[in-house]
Each structure stands twice: as structure tokens, then as C-alpha cells.
Amino acid sequence: MGASDDANVAEVALLDRFPDDGWVRARRWSPSQGMVNAIYGLIGAICPGRSDGAPADKSVYDAVFVQMVQTFPYMSRLARMGLPWIIRVLDWSPIWRFEGVVRLQSLPPEQGSAVLDRVASSRFALLRTFVTAARAAVLTAYFDLPVVHDALGYDPVGFMRERIALRRRLEAGKVSEQTDLLQPSPQTLLAAAVDKS
Amino acid sequence: MILNHRDYRADSHFDAEVVVVGTGAGGAAIGAMLAELGVDVLFVEEGGHHPTSSFNPYLAESMPRLWRDAGTSVILGRSTFLYAEGRCVGGSTVINGAMTYRAPEEVLQSWHAQVRDDSLGPAAMESWFERAEQDISAKLHRDIAVGGDNRIMALGAERAGWHHEKNRRNHIDCVGSNNCILGCVTGAKQSTLVSYMPRALGAGARCLTEVRARRLLIERGRCVGVEGRVVDPRTLKPTGRIRVRAQAVVLACGAVQTPHLLLQHRVARRSGQLGRNFVTHPNVKVLAIYPHEIGGWRGLSQWGQVRQFHEEGIILAENMGPSGAVAAALPFHGRAIWQRMKHYNNMVLSGVLVEDSNTGRIYRGPFDTAVPVYSITQADLRQFLRATRLLCGMHFDMGAERVILPFTRLHELTSADQIALIDESRIKISDLELFTPHLMGSVRLGGDERDSVVNPDHEVWDLPGCYVSDASVFPTAIGVNPQVTIMAMALRAGERLAARVLARRRAA
Secondary structure, X not given: OOOEOOOOOOOOOOOOOOOOOOOOOOOOOOOOHHHHHHHHHHHHHHOOOOHHHXXXXXXXXXXXHHHHHHHHHHOXXXXXXXXXXXXXXXXXXXXXXXXXXXXXXXXXXXXXXXXXXXXXXXXXXXXHHHHHHHHHHHHHHXXXXXXXXXXXXXXXXXXXXXXXXXXXXXXXXXXXXXXXXXXXXXXXHHHHOOOOO | OEEOHHHOOOEEEEEEEEEEEOOOHHHHHHHHHHHHOOOOEEEEOOOEOOOHHHOOOOHHHHHHHHEHHHHOOEEEOOOOEEEOOEXXXXXXXXXXXXXXXXXXXXXXXXXXXXXXXXXXXXXXXXXXXXXXXXXXXXEOOOHHHXXXXXXXXXHHHHXXXXXXXXXXEEEOOOOOOXXXXXXXXXXXXXXXXXXXXHHHHHOOOEEEOOEEEEEXXXXXXXXXXXXXXXXXXXXXXXXXXXXXXXXXXXXXXXHHHHHHHHHOOOOOOOOOOOOOOEEOOXXXXXXXXXXXXXXXXXXXXXXXEEOOOHHHOEEEEEOOOOHHHHHHOOOOXXXXXXXXXXXXXXXXXXXXXXXXXXOEEEEEEOOOEEEEEOOOOHHHHHHHHHHHHHHHHHHHHOOOOEEEOOEOOOOEEOXXXXXXXXXXXXXXXXXXXXXXXXXXXXXXXXXXXXXXXXOOOOEEOOOXXXXXXXXXXXXXXXXXXXXXXXXXXXXXXXXXXXXXXXXXXXXO
């Protein structure tokens, strides 16, 4: 970053991944091999499987893992202390739930997912919170991947480039046009509403 | 001038007339006011300086850069929940939804009566609100910024006969790129990063970034500066020490970190109110899936608010976010999460905000951590259940196929006939999935040392030279988005502080 005389260096975003604004990223968390296996077990159980067009190959799971260990050092101290513990508790959940003698990491993803479903509906709020935390850690990373964006039909970068260009036009004194309006229109939305008549 | 970790020695010393800790709504506004009146101002900011050019829509890399704790900060209580706070130059104004609602008149009247200071009444505050709104360009939006989810809420409210108020937001030519929570990519949102901070820096202020304030420097009972630690960006561990000496120290670190910093100095002993009266304006998310495309991620994050129930303490509004944020808020995983998320283009994320009926407290935990504790009440729970029923009814009326609920015991409804299940499911407080970006109170302002922490000039009663300028000074909850009220109060406090500092300079 270095010394700068101006807080507003540029008007618009370049939309680059890992932008070079001089900010130094923290070293990734380096979990033990046992913890790595447990994390991959959770990723498999929490991410969607291959069904229905969901991206689910090894490179996707590796990318989720990398995002998780990159984010970990920035988490609150409570989260940094708690997350490894939560991962272990959930990894051992098939055993302490007396559902089998193998850990989550050894189960096929569908079975692991089903075990987590049951933990998530536990009568103990703490256990439900564990699943919520694990889901948030994994799904934030999974649904942030460009390959998943593509599968969802979600193109934030393309849309933002279009909007940045529109704002530049407005700043240059041009007026907006009908085509700049976002769809669907109110008429379309009302047509789909429940007919009260 | 903005400095960062590369610019500091192991032990760096700075002098200024006023040091402002924090660059969000309260810190940047008061700092700009002081600097433009000729005061030598130095900001200390824990986060980095990330200009508009660096913003992007990727959640997992933007949150560590811009959000405190990468968005994992929690409030403990009967329902443990996450809170959002910015940690960067611009603070929470970089990641907020840009709403510019003033504290309601009845709230200002109650503050006036409580504090017994005429300058806090609605009439006296009017000019400060106007000035803040002008500084950050608070206004309504053009139609080109309005997206499908915005329209659903407005049309749904109209069909239900509810009063829907369009938001005034701080922006210049917002075109609805909807990246508010990860930094505005068009530069339209007038966060303090692009409004007050450039003005302050232009007037000669300096800003030390990547420095965490650790303690106040106190000599003979007077606050004379602040000591901080430079954080090594690779290890995130404190390394060098920074000491700033100043005539006045302004704390503007927010309603969690400001009391956390003050708590180690045993101030406000007469009232015992430091850290208390913490309010959170909690909210829950209600997500509707429609059978047709909405494109909620295109367009404003929030166009308006349903204000029909505001007097009862309830606000309803839309607030669509990036796919990663939406997925993390849903009570599903595995195949079930994909079955919902594949309809991301058909989703409307709406929410319920409930005005606090309880207060919490900030504690100082081990390892220099702040521990916020807060629980909602049974009355709040009833408000959330009622508001959720209302939102579900509205979405089904607008044609939604299913609505995903914020309860761990009841996840989803697929028709209006099922709304009764919300009452039948015996939802408890611990079943609510709460969230909040609106943290207030905890360093209450008042007219009497026996029931408050700071005086009407925002100076800590028993620590001369130490001022507070953020939402922590609010005497009570305000029930609306706090940004403009923080700024208006900061400008008011800034004018008073500048007069003192400049008088002292002249006397010297």
C-alpha cells in the first residue's frame, strides 16, 4: 500500500480477484493431516453432491479447502478456538450418535450428509449451532467459487462491469435509457402474483 | 497521508492535537470536521486502506479484508448470533446498506428529556442531520437502480395495504450494482472512505492504518494519548508499538470495541454504566423462492422499508446478498442446499428488524477480546414470529412457491396454509437465527455522572481529554439504521471539541 496522499485512489473497482492494493494476506492455517481429513469429510457431507448440475469434483473441494484455511486466521479468537473443535466433534458424530464405528470422513458424502441432518435437528442448541457454523464455513467458500456461480447462472462480474459503464455514462452527463432498467418489470411480477379477484 | 505497516519502526511516536481511533461513521465525520476547522488530526485505524479499485464480488476474500473477524464475530446469549462490523478505512460504512434514516423524533425527545441538554432535542439536531445528509449525499434512487426483489417488496406491501417508505441512501448516481456489503464497486455509495476521509486528509489529517489501539495514555488523571500495536499482516500478531500523544483522544471504534478499550481503565466508576445498555436491533432473514426469475442480486440491496408496523417496533425490508452469504444463512446442506440454491435467480431475501426491548453488556474477555452478551426477550420473540408470519403471507400472495424460515425447528413453508405452523411449532428464543449490523449503546451519553459514561460534550465524565464518537453513546436504542445519527452527533461533538482545542492553542 505504502504512503498515499489520497484516500480515494480510483473511482471504480477493477473487479480483480486478489486485487493488488498492497495488502498482505496472512499465512494460511496449516492443520494436521488428521484435521485435513476431517475437513474434507465435512466438505463432502456439506457441499452438494454431483446431482442436478452441482459442481462437485476434486478441484472444487480443494478450492473450498483453500478458501477455508485462508479465511481461518482472520476469524475471531472464539471462532479460531472453536472451529477445529467443532470439526472434530462433527467428524466423530457417527460414533457418539451410535450410528456406526467409522468417522464422518470415512462415510460416503450422502451418508455423512444424513448424519449431519440428524445432528442439526438435535434437541441441544449447542449441537445445532455446531452444524450451523460448519455449514457457514463450507458453503460460504463453495458458493463463492466462479464455477459454482456459472452453474447458478450468477454473473456478478459481468453485471458489475455493465453497471460501472452505466454510471460512467451518467457521470458524463448522458441520460439513462429504457434498456438500462432492470428486469423483471412490475407488470411481470404482478402478473405472477396470486389473483385475489 | 495514509501510512501502513511498512511505514512504521519498531517503536514509533506521533504527536497531534486530536487523535481519532476509528474511521467509520463517527470517527471520520468528527475527524473531517476537526481537520477542516484547522485542528491537527491523526486517525488510528485497525484495518487496512482498501480503495474502491480493490473491491470485488468475492465474499471469501473480501470479508477478511473489510469485515472484523471475517464476519465471524458473535454475540453470546440465549441465542448466540453473528454481528457485522467493518474493519478497514471507512469502517462499517464501507460494508453497510447505505440507509440514512434519522433517529425518530420521539427518540430525540426522549434523549432530550433524559440528558437535559437542549442541543440534543429534535430542533437542535435538525441542522446536524441536514449537514451530515448533505456531506454524504443522502437521497432517493432513480428507477434504473431498482431490481426485481426491490419491486416484489414494494408491490407486496402495496397489495397488503402496508405503508412502504423508499429509503434515502448515501449515494451519487447509484446504479444498483448490489455489492454494498463487500464495498461499492462503482464508487457511488458515499461511505466515509470516499466522503469524509478524503476531506479530512485533504485538510491535512494523517491516518495510521493496520494499528490496533490497545490502551489509553493517562497522566495525572487526564487522557493524553493512545498506545497501539502494529499488526504483522502475515502472522496477524502484534509487533511494533505506536504511541500517539494528543490533547484529546476520540474513541470511535463502535459499540463493542470502544467500551472494550475503556474497560481496562476503570472509568465511569460513579455510574457503573460502562459496557451496559448495549442494544443490537436484531434481525432475522426470511427467504422466498418464486417460480419465475427475480434476479435479486441485480439492483439495490434495499429500496425501501415496510414501515406499517414501525410504531410497534417492527421493520420489514429486502436485502439480497451474494450467493455465498445467502447459502450460509440457509438451514440446509448436501443435496438439499443445492435444491434451493439452484433457484438463486428466483430468490428474494427479506428480513425483519425488531426494536430492542432488552439491553446487553460488553465484557472484557481474555486475550484482549471483547465479549458482547445480549439476549432477546419473549416479547421480542413474539414480534419476530408475528413479523415472519406477515412476510410469509406477503410472499405467498406475490406468488412465492416456498419460504425458508429463520427457525432451527421449522425450516420451510410451501403454501400460505402452512403459516399457522409458525405458531404451532412452539419456537423458542434459542431456535431463532438472528443477525445484526446495528450495534448501539454501551457507553451511554447523559446529563448526570451517576447514570452515564460520557457527558453531553461526548467527554468521559471522569477521564478528561477522552471523547467518544460512535453509536455507543446513544442513550437508548433508536429503532432505525444508525449511520446518519452517528454522523450528526459526531459533527455536533466535533464543533464543540474544535472550539476547545483552538482556544487552547490561542491561549498557548
